[in-house]
Amino acid sequence: MRSGGSSHDPVPVQRPDAGLFPLLTVFAGVMLTVCLHSWLSGSVSSMIQSTAHYSTGYVRVLTRAYAKEAAQNPNDLALLGVDTLLGELSSRYRDLLWTPRIQFGGLIDIPDTNGETRAQSPVSGLAIDLFNPGSPEWKVFDIRRSLIRGREPAKPGEILIGDELALKLRVGPGDTATLITSTMYGSMSITNFVVSGTVRFGIAAMDRGTVIADVSDMQRALDMQNGAGEILGFFADDFYHEERASEVTADFNRLHPVPPGSPPDAGSFLPVMGTLRTESGMSDYLDYIDVFSRIIVGVFVVAMSVVLWNAGITGSLRRYGEIGVRLAVGEDKTHIYFTLLAESIMIGFIGSLLGTAAGLGIAWYGQVHGLDIGSVLKDSSLMFPNVVRARITGATYLIGFFPGLLATFLGTAISGIGIYRRETSELFKELAS
Amino acid sequence: MTRPLVVAFTLSLGLLRAPAQTGDEILQKVDRNMFSERKIVVSRMIIHGMRETRTVESKSWQRGTSESYTEYIAPAREKGTKMLKLKEMLWEYSPSTDRTIMISGHMLRQSIMGSDLSYEDMMEDPHLPNLYSATIARSEAVSGRECWVLDLKAKKEDIAYDHRQVWVDKERFIPLRENLYATGGKLLKTVDVREVMRVQNHWLAKLVLYKDVLKEGEGTEFHIDNVTLDAEIPDYLFSKAALRR
Numbered sequence: 001m002r003s004g005g006s007s008h009d010p011v012p013v014q015r016p017d018a019g020l021f022p023l024l025t026v027f028a029g030v031m032l033t034v035c036l037h038s039w040l041s042g043s044v045s046s047m048i049q050s051t052a053h054y055s056t057g058y059v060r061v062l063t064r065a066y067a068k069e070a071a072q073n074p075n076d077l078a079l080l081g082v083d084t085l086l087g088e089l090s091s092r093y094r095d096l097l098w099t100p101r102i103q104f105g106g107l108i109d110i111p112d113t114n115g116e117t118r119a120q121s122p123v124s125g126l127a128i129d130l131f132n133p134g135s136p137e138w139k140v141f142d143i144r145r146s147l148i149r150g151r152e153p154a155k156p157g158e159i160l161i162g163d164e165l166a167l168k169l170r171v172g173p174g175d176t177a178t179l180i181t182s183t184m185y186g187s188m189s190i191t192n193f194v195v196s197g198t199v200r201f202g203i204a205a206m207d208r209g210t211v212i213a214d215v216s217d218m219q220r221a222l223d224m225q226n227g228a229g230e231i232l233g234f235f236a237d238d239f240y241h242e243e244r245a246s247e248v249t250a251d252f253n254r255l256h257p258v259p260p261g262s263p264p265d266a267g268s269f270l271p272v273m274g275t276l277r278t279e280s281g282m283s284d285y286l287d288y289i290d291v292f293s294r295i296i297v298g299v300f301v302v303a304m305s306v307v308l309w310n311a312g313i314t315g316s317l318r319r320y321g322e323i324g325v326r327l328a329v330g331e332d333k334t335h336i337y338f339t340l341l342a343e344s345i346m347i348g349f350i351g352s353l354l355g356t357a358a359g360l361g362i363a364w365y366g367q368v369h370g371l372d373i374g375s376v377l378k379d380s381s382l383m384f385p386n387v388v389r390a391r392i393t394g395a396t397y398l399i400g401f402f403p404g405l406l407a408t409f410l411g412t413a414i415s416g417i418g419i420y421r422r423e424t425s426e427l428f429k430e431l432a433s
Numbered sequence: 434m435t436r437p438l439v440v441a442f443t444l445s446l447g448l449l450r451a452p453a454q455t456g457d458e459i460l461q462k463v464d465r466n467m468f469s470e471r472k473i474v475v476s477r478m479i480i481h482g483m484r485e486t487r488t489v490e491s492k493s494w495q496r497g498t499s500e501s502y503t504e505y506i507a508p509a510r511e512k513g514t515k516m517l518k519l520k521e522m523l524w525e526y527s528p529s530t531d532r533t534i535m536i537s538g539h540m541l542r543q544s545i546m547g548s549d550l551s552y553e554d555m556m557e558d559p560h561l562p563n564l565y566s567a568t569i570a571r572s573e574a575v576s577g578r579e580c581w582v583l584d585l586k587a588k589k590e591d592i593a594y595d596h597r598q599v600w601v602d603k604e605r606f607i608p609l610r611e612n613l614y615a616t617g618g619k620l621l622k623t624v625d626v627r628e629v630m631r632v633q634n635h636w637l638a639k640l641v642l643y644k645d646v647l648k649e650g651e652g653t654e655f656h657i658d659n660v661t662l663d664a665e666i667p668d669y670l671f672s673k674a675a676l677r678r
Contacts, residue, residue: 065483076482076483076484076649077483107540109532109534111532115531115532115533116533117534117535178530178532178534180534180540182543182544182547183547185480185482185485185487185547186482186543186544186546186547186548187510187511187544187545187546187547188525188540188543188546190525190527190529190530190532190534191529191530192529192530192532223510268483269484
């Protein structure tokens, strides 16, 4: 379709790039929304996973007395009869992998050739099940990939220590390290270990002063036969399923009640289970993050919708002449209106599709390679990984697509109403001016 | 008029007759009764924890106020563990690792063998008059024995208990009860002497119940099974080399 008289050059009724600006706007907006959502999901998910791996599991069993003071790792209040409890957990809740752990604090003392102290440092230790073939800990700690020097422990009496700590103490694989700590009865415990290797888990709070030992070794060192500070449960897919975790917790606690009418302290050493949400003390924090991330994404989606809506209006204004000519040659207003709507759907669809694809591409790169923020966390005590990764979920595919499509459509639908206000009698005057 | 005068005269006589000895003097007498230059003590600690009761047996050689050597005899897990105190220094030897570790800093606050006693208690100068100034608060009976209740205030800042309340047997000059407080006035530990014994000219505690009030459990009974005063103690015991013998 062409317009203009003999005194004018032919002008295309519809510019070939008429849809380009709205398309680019939709593309950019959708891409940014997808990226933002995936990074937010990834950060929260990383934090939950790190907390589960290194601290609370997805569910955790401990004694009621230990639970009250869990932050202090009170091993005098630890679980005893752990083998029986592990058997019960493994047979009743088969969708979770169960493993005992002991958290302990103490001093690591490095002897010189005369057996005198050469170097000493406070440590925060973790005893995990290293030698049981079914133990999930090798995967949870990703020990092989975390090794910096030496090898993984292969026999009792061997430990791993944080690489930073090892450098500070000037110890390496094969060296003897003496752990000085307290038994579960409060006596001083002095135990020799051989350093089999050094590790870096990528969690600044852990890498500064961690010792990893086998749980059986620490049971002996801490005089807690068949005992453990806690038993952790991990979902097989290594994701936190809040609903299932709550179900398992409620069922376990129903089976291990404090007998009615007992004195207040009678149930102190009975086991009790909690979910990651309650055990990590992050319940309010997770709620806050959830609400906050919804607000961020919501505000971003609304802002993007306004931009796209404006893009729709601007597009219609830019096509003022074209619409005039189409009206002048007798095209029906409703037909034009619906044509514009159809175009907007097409632009919204293509822009959203391309934007989602580009956003997913960036998110995938972020999921695989991550972003190293180790320098920011070097003095942090949070269980937060040094490398933050994006996470693509089902929502990531839709979070930008539908707002992109809808905003373009609504923008055109509202701005297009102007078509009905234009008078045919005025059209030639408008076009001539 | 004469009656009030008589009462006033009687009261003033009472004031003039005020305690024949001061708190510090009583504390000196306690020190003379309790202290002996050399002694060998065989003892048992029965530790009533939250979950179980454990018994730890030991033998100690003490010379003066600043030298002591202790060897643990039972249970099997602790057997052969030795501790050596020389002036301000304290070492613990662990036979299973063949390591001698110096106990210092915050480790001094740790409990000895899980009992209600800390290494800091062990390091304390046993001469209370060197550490505290005492005033008499009142008289009170403990287990049927008349006692002075002394308020002890630390003379120095860097000692474990800033303030103590001590019930001293008026006749035997042995403390029968003690409450130990932190600087802020918080009660940290209680000590109850349940049995006493006479050894030569000294009245000594035979059974003491220590209770760390910040700790769960029923406290630690400290039984003195045998004590030899003015015993001959070889010099080599008070050296680090003795720990690995």
